[in-house]
Structure formats: structure tokens, C-alpha cells
Amino acid sequence: MVKIESSPKVSVVIPNYNHAPYLEKRLDSVFNQTYRDFEVILLDDGSTDNSLEILKSYSDHPKVKHFVVSEEKNSGLPFKQWQKGIQLAKGEYIWIAESDDWAEVDFLEKLVPHLGEHTGIAFCKSHTFIDSTKELSSYYFPEDLYPKRWNESTYFNGRELIKQYHSNINTIPNASACVFQKNLAKFGDDILSMFFSGDWLFWARLMNQTNVYFLAEKLNFWRLSQQTTRKREGDYWVNKRFEESVVCINKIHELFGSGMIKLQNYNWLFMNYYSQVPIWLLPFQKKPEIPVSNFQFKMYLFNSSLIQFFKKVLIRIGLKNRR
Incomplete structure (x- = not known):
């Protein structure tokens, strides 16, 4: 057998x-x-x-x-x-x-x-x-x-x-x-x-x-x-990672229809990518392929980054006062 x-x-x-x-x-x-x-x-x-x-x-x-x-x-x-x-x-x-x-x-x-x-x-x-x-x-x-x-x-x-x-x-x-x-x-x-x-x-x-x-x-x-x-480091790989992530978010939302997409879905991704960009340069950044207008995108980035900037300032002040 x-x-x-x-x-x-x-x-x-x-x-x-x-x-x-x-x-x-x-x-x-x-x-x-x-x-x-x-x-x-x-x-x-x-x-x-x-x-x-x-x-x-x-x-x-x-x-x-x-x-x-x-x-x-x-x-x-x-x-x-x-x-x-x-x-x-x-x-x-x-x-x-x-x-x-x-x-x-x-x-x-x-x-x-x-x-x-x-x-x-x-x-x-x-x-x-x-x-x-x-x-x-x-x-x-x-x-x-x-x-x-x-x-x-x-x-x-x-x-x-x-x-x-x-x-x-x-x-x-x-x-x-x-x-x-x-x-x-x-x-x-x-x-x-x-x-x-x-x-x-x-x-x-x-x-x-x-x-x-x-x-x-x-x-x-x-x-x-x-x-x-x-x-992997360098501008090319930073941009490559960002582009791939945006593609993923867009394709994931396609599973449910574009009506589900909100600007906030990209929040952590934007904040990570633009953490290296000075606030005064944000309005000049190119908008990725997402379903919002250039104005919405740039104002969102500017306001969000401004909040992050003041958070960092407050944290540094707090640490300084502890010493």
C-alpha cells in the first residue's frame, strides 16, 4: 500500500x-x-x-x-x-x-x-x-x-x-x-x-x-x-516610500468607493513626510494624487504642521523648566 x-x-x-x-x-x-x-x-x-x-x-x-x-x-x-x-x-x-x-x-x-x-x-x-x-x-x-x-x-x-x-x-x-x-x-x-x-x-x-x-x-x-x-535613506527613497503609501491608501479606499476618502486618512503619512520640511515651504509643496483641491491640501498641511510646531515648542519649554 x-x-x-x-x-x-x-x-x-x-x-x-x-x-x-x-x-x-x-x-x-x-x-x-x-x-x-x-x-x-x-x-x-x-x-x-x-x-x-x-x-x-x-x-x-x-x-x-x-x-x-x-x-x-x-x-x-x-x-x-x-x-x-x-x-x-x-x-x-x-x-x-x-x-x-x-x-x-x-x-x-x-x-x-x-x-x-x-x-x-x-x-x-x-x-x-x-x-x-x-x-x-x-x-x-x-x-x-x-x-x-x-x-x-x-x-x-x-x-x-x-x-x-x-x-x-x-x-x-x-x-x-x-x-x-x-x-x-x-x-x-x-x-x-x-x-x-x-x-x-x-x-x-x-x-x-x-x-x-x-x-x-x-x-x-x-x-x-x-x-x-x-x-533606505536619501531623497529618492523618502519620496518613493511616500508615493507608494499614497497609492496604497487610494487603492484601499477603492474597495469601498471614493466617497469614503477623507483628507484625515492621510494625516499620519503627511506629518511623517513633511516633518523634514520647514513650515514656510509647505504651501509650495506639490500635491500628491489625492481627491482634494490644492488649496485644501496646502491649508491642511500648513495648519497641521503649525500645530505640531507649537507642540514641540511647548514640550521643549516644559523640559527646560524641569531642569
Whole structure:
């Protein structure tokens, strides 16, 4: 009798590029999971460090089903690697375990049971580190806009989560903190061509089809290393990140019709982008492709930045008076 091998419940996709210093910690945190019904897919996108040596040393592990090395130069487009891993996956659920992050050993054990017929996404909070040593205190950045919402574990209707929160800010800022149903994954040329913000739109398209479980517990360790796309510096990359984020907000709102869009949906994005621009130059900034007039946009920026400026002044005065 031929034994038929059953498919694993979870496929763990580990896309890597030049993360040799972090790989062993990442791989060990996956292989040591207390939840055992998973397979591992190792991907390397043209690394030039000793990543391949490390990956090869793990490639014979019984949990590893695929080890794929790109024959081309690194593309810099992370979501193409996501797509490749998901296409190879046999599991019902996907965990994109980024190669510079790591997880608690009970990460899958605590998230997978919340997935099912009506709930296709489960995610948790993250500890956030600058490289290996310095942890940023309470850095789950959706709390910047909605501090109380993320204090308790809860189920969301996916579309309501988009309307209330995800249309304004990426509520799953790190893929390593999320497990999702494979058959919900939808990529398009828009996402595949992005360097920074494609995950924001990717999660929205998943949420639009299912319910979501949020676990208010930090089971993931998110590393903001120097190699991560978010750390790219220079005017070109600052503008590229801003442009991609605006595209994501616009496309997310298209899921509900343009009538849902409000200028405030772009608030955190504008404030982050224009924090480096002197107030007196704001009226001369080019308006991005959003459905408001130039006058509305520039007055909004000017007033909001003026408020931020006076907040900073008051904080400095307060600190000075304490001395």
C-alpha cells in the first residue's frame, strides 16, 4: 500500500537577502515551534554575504520542503519573493517569517487555533528592535493613532477593520507577526512592483474577504536592521516610500468607493513626510494624487504642521523648566 503524505497545516516561507547575521536565530525560532504541523520554504534572493552557507546547513532539516536560490541579481522587490513562496506552499495557512526577525516558540500554537472557515487572518503585537540590541519601547505604531484599540485581543470583521483603522495606517506593520489563509492571497502588478508599502495593500485585500483575529500579546520580534527596506535613506527613497503609501491608501479606499476618502486618512503619512520640511515651504509643496483641491491640501498641511510646531515648542519649554 502506498502511503499518502498529508499536507501540512502551515507553510512557513522564509525569504532572505543578506541577513546572514540573523539567520540562525530566525531559523531556530521556526524549527523549535511547539506547534509542529508545518513545512518550511527557504528562499534566497541573490545574497552576497554568507547566507547561502547558513541556509544550506539547514536545508536537510525534515521540515524543509523547498530551498530556492535566485539565479539573478537581487531585485529589491520583496513581494515577488512572497508570491514565489506562496506558490510553492502546500499548507492551508501561510506564515511569512522574515529572515531578520524571530519569534517566541509558541507563536504558531497561539495564533493558528484562531484561524478557520470564517477567520482567515491572525496576527499579534511585536517587540521592535533596532538591529540586535536596543528595543523601542511600545513600538506598535497603529497605537499612535488608536492607542486603546490595541490593548485587548479581539476578532474583527475584515471590512470593518479596513474602514476604521487599516485605511488610515497599516495595522499589520510586520509580516512576521501574521498567519493567513493561503487561498485569500491576491497579488497584482501594483503590489509586486513596490519596495515598501505593498504589504499594506496586500493585507487590505485579504481583510476584504474574511474576518481577522488580533492577539494583544508580543510573540514576534521585529528587527529594524540597516538592511531592511524601511531603512533606505536619501531623497529618492523618502519620496518613493511616500508615493507608494499614497497609492496604497487610494487603492484601499477603492474597495469601498471614493466617497469614503477623507483628507484625515492621510494625516499620519503627511506629518511623517513633511516633518523634514520647514513650515514656510509647505504651501509650495506639490500635491500628491489625492481627491482634494490644492488649496485644501496646502491649508491642511500648513495648519497641521503649525500645530505640531507649537507642540514641540511647548514640550521643549516644559523640559527646560524641569531642569
